[in-house]
Amino acid sequence: MKRFSGMTLLEVMVALLIFALTGSAILKAAGDHLSSVGQIEEITFANWVASNRMNQLKLTDTWPPKNNEKGSMEMADRTWFWQQTVKKTNDDDLRAVDVTVGLDEQYESSLVTVTTFVAKPKKEALTN
Structure with a gap:
């Protein structure tokens, strides 16, 4: 008998x-x-949009920054919607700004919220 x-x-x-x-x-x-x-x-991409908005905000001389300002930005073949919320701080010359970014125009769902602080522009800078 063979064994297989x-x-x-x-x-x-x-x-x-x-x-x-x-x-x-x-x-x-x-x-x-x-x-x-x-x-x-x-x-x-949402962080980049928020960073761009914060840089735009720091380049303007508007004081205090506008609260509940909304806008959109094109990046990576998409339209990103941002909204900024300004909060008063303990220092009268400083404001906290939250920039919320999402893909929804109604701002119901957001991907990121980034906070920055904006200082009041100096009077010398405003006159020049």
Whole structure:
């Protein structure tokens, strides 16, 4: 009698089950990773839009800065909507400005909110 070496049907089915479970776990992890990359990209662009708005705000001589000002900006083939909220601080010559950025024109959902502080412009700078 010859002995055959090889795998039984049960062993092959168990190996296929293990391979299928491993493969589905890898596919889920890859899908989650791709989803989070898109979110990180949106948050990065929203931070850039907020930074641009804060720089525009610091370049103007308007005092105090306008509260609840809204606007939009084009970046990365998308329209980003920003809104600034001005808060009074303990120092009368300093204001806290929150810039909220999102992709929604109604400002119902935002991606980021960035805070900066704006100082009152000096009188010498206003006269020159």
